[in-house]
Amino acid sequence: MRFDFFRRPGSKGEVAVDELVRAVAPGASEASPEAALLEEAQAKGYVSYALQLDAQMRVQGLRFAWRDASGGADASARCRALVECIAKHLNPPKGWRLGRLAVYLDVTVDALFLNELQGLPPENVVLCMGMDDLADPDTRSMLLFLREQGFGFMLRDPKTLPQDPELLEIVTHLDVGAGDPALITEARKGEPTGRAPIQLVATRMNGWDDFEACAEQCVDVLVEGRQAPPVKEVGELQPESILIVRLMQMLKRNENVRSIEAALKRDVALTYRLLRHINSPAIGVGVEVTSLRHAVAMLGYQPLFRWLSLLLATSNRASSHFMMKRAIMRGRFVELMGQGMLPASESDNLFVVGMFSLIDRLLGVPMKEVLEKVQLTESVQQAILSREGVYAPFLSLVEACETDNGDAPRLAEALFVSAGQVNAAHLSAMVWSQEASAIETA
Template structure:
């Protein structure tokens, strides 16, 4: 077993050095980043469980060490680059690791305070691994004990555990996690790692247990589904009216007059325009100023962003983040292949593909209220046209369907380009959401 990081620092670690050490795998094994959302009881995103899906067929895929290094290298490049603050705020990343992966120096490129290493009891109790576990723990890495029937009785091992896998929310395991308190040790956080349906999530939420939301369970029911009502929030109605006015190229003075009926919305729109994540590069003082400098398309995009966050009482926070992230993901992938000037359409395609879930009304009703272009509607309704394949690829990456490699190849996109767009969109949505839907 190789304890690489005991012998050299992360700055000294290079692919060539690792090859010389006998770890001989390319750090860029072709594959796609996949993740599962960790949701708290209020359906807010608390973290992400990351994995690597090899682009090659299973029998041709690189070994586990190579794939893990590729995952860590990708995360480091796009979420934790040198001399840059951690790009996911307080969100934690969870990685499944075993004895071999725990010994890799590649871990040193991850931010310890935001990294949780998911281990099984056999590795946690392995005497040979004990020095590594303590070394990582002292650096600030956290450990989640997975697939164990009980927490360890040994105080030394128990002191390493910060998160505990409670399966589908087993009440006995939850009670065990909350009943184990050691001096100078943070409470152990129970996490449900299995979810058969959103009913399971709600049962865990009642007990304040965070849940890894299984993508195979689909999305929760739209807010109006349980009531049978499709009534929109007043702010949503106003934004949709403004979007219609922009689509019809109505006079700017009339658009401004409509917007001024809601001072709070005007403030939020201007704040969006001037935020680092979506700002125009200069300070925008008014709607007239924005349109004079940039035109109607960016205004349509910004209002679309606000529409995604205009139903906070009905839409769960993670859905708002998901819609905004998907819009940015589709946009970034499309920018690589499509002519300049398509960005705003691409963003609208991605975000509006979830707008029925956010507003709680049927998609066709939304499209009747906001007359989007035929190419945008075609992508949203059928995944066809010039924009549709980019939306299909984004959904395949989000849902981890195994179709990402085929869809990317059809678009002449490499896995590294898709991963760069995906993780950049993840970070971008982190910057946008707190200002609008915290």
């Protein structure tokens, strides 16, 4: 997939957020009650997610959910709306867009028969169901069929392991709540031999002590958007961060290319990453660039500032991988939400607003101290520090989607954007962050 880090809205091939949503064809004159519920759920529902983290806080997957703002959709309609949204934006005809990440979907029995669900890559999808649905004899043949195709199944909220040997063979993942020690012990002692171990996943976390306890047991944890690890205060910027900040200051002062080249030469690793980036197929300059001066000239100051902001967010090696990923995703999400509403020239500022809203947590340095050094524009600082100004509504909407606090419908309405537009931008940012973090943190 093409990595369009520097592609600008309005350029050839660029898709604005309102164009990410396919126009809905006129339906039948009289829809069934089920169809009406689905249409309502799709029109007023928002995607939310939790990140699956391993013991090293690396992202291994995502558990998606559907938040129905209308309050009128039943579980079946919500489930179908979620599956169709995931299929549309993450599994288009060109192929699966989330790489190796696992995707967890809470599904109803009737969702098992959806073409959209069966069209997802089975090796990446874990279907989450309760014991009543999994143990229903009428669904057994479909469960066995899907398991044979490669889909995983997580037993949700169990009190114990299933006693049915056939059902135990279907279950690939087990929900262990907040890391229930008794359930973890039972699961590891009672799982069948001759097959891959059942993966244990803590689906709730009351605090980061729970995470640490699960990490000691090698149990992955689902972390929601409102949950963030304690900030590791470092007191001052790390050496790599200082150099990146200095380069950003030079760009803001519009210093000449020769001076920027001299500063870059002080860090071999940074030089290598810049040259690797400018020579990547995504940039497509057409000729091999081997000199720093040529690289800076080819890239341009604004795109270089944007790239440095991403590097700054990932420069503290003590920061957790998933918080870096969250910052990258937020930057892109804010940028996509502003496309079509603000001039194309504001694209980089929107991205920086999203990224820098988490920079203090990533660097372990107070926000005001970072902003004093980087010297961002007043409007960008307003959005970051006080959620005011022209960029603030976009940042607030993105934060509402991430934290799943219920404010997304109101904030989206204030910006005159639909739930479909928000979901399209959200999932697109998720895909983009997967690609960006893979390249820039390598």
